[in-house]
Amino acid sequence: DAGITQSPRYKITETGRQVTLMCHQTWSHSYMFWYRQDLGHGLRLIYYSAAADITDKGEVPDGYVVSRSKTENFPLTLESATRSQTSVYFCASSEDIIYEQYFGPGTRLTVT
Amino acid sequence: GNSVTQMEGPVTLSEEAFLTINCTYTATGYPSLFWYVQYPGEGLQLLLKATKADDKGSNKGFEATYRKETTSFHLEKGSVQVSDSAVYFCALIFSGGYQKVTFGTGTKLQVIP
Numbered sequence: 001d002a003g004i005t006q007s008p009r010y011k012i013t014e015t016g017r018q019v020t021l022m023c024h025q026t027w028s029h030s031y032m033f034w035y036r037q038d039l040g041h042g043l044r045l046i047y048y049s050a051a052a053d054i055t056d057k058g059e060v061p062d063g064y065v066v067s068r069s070k071t072e073n074f075p076l077t078l079e080s081a082t083r084s085q086t087s088v089y090f091c092a093s094s095e096d097i098i099y100e101q102y103f104g105p106g107t108r109l110t111v112t
Numbered sequence: 113g114n115s116v117t118q119m120e121g122p123v124t125l126s127e128e129a130f131l132t133i134n135c136t137y138t139a140t141g142y143p144s145l146f147w148y149v150q151y152p153g154e155g156l157q158l159l160l161k162a163t164k165a166d167d168k169g170s171n172k173g174f175e176a177t178y179r180k181e182t183t184s185f186h187l188e189k190g191s192v193q194v195s196d197s198a199v200y201f202c203a204l205i206f207s208g209g210y211q212k213v214t215f216g217t218g219t220k221l222q223v224i225p
Contacts, residue, residue: 044215098205
């Protein structure tokens, strides 16, 4: 199916564990983004990527790692999960940085 | 740095009421401005946008005008429906230089029959 997908949709993990959230888009968009959404903070940019093998930090990158070996995939890894990383994570893509962003359905992550 | 300020929610309106959600921004230069909508359990989707001063974006009965003099991009709709219940985000981005999008904190709208 065309579009942008995220997996898993829901995840519960324990403090200290590594967890990877997946994002896949079928449009061959150059730009991809990871956001976290928390009550009172709205959306905050974690990392973004302008193309394969090009990534840059956003507003809240600490504790997260990204990679982009292929244009269509942009996984987000929490190397050692903490309770403060409990959040809803959204992936997005766009054709260009100034264009509309297309969002995935989100992953609800709970760290216990 | 850049910032976007939205009115606090939730905003509760009766069906067919007039809606205004305020959005003001602080930025150096002239960004493009967006309104995104997030329906329950879904990701954000673009509602409308404006790329230069005095532009009016419109979609699904919603409108917003890019006001450079007041650095504002208020969202309006003449007659809301229950199906408009959602969270609305104002956002800005520049076409050059600091190329990261800045979102507001979101305003939740509840429309009651």
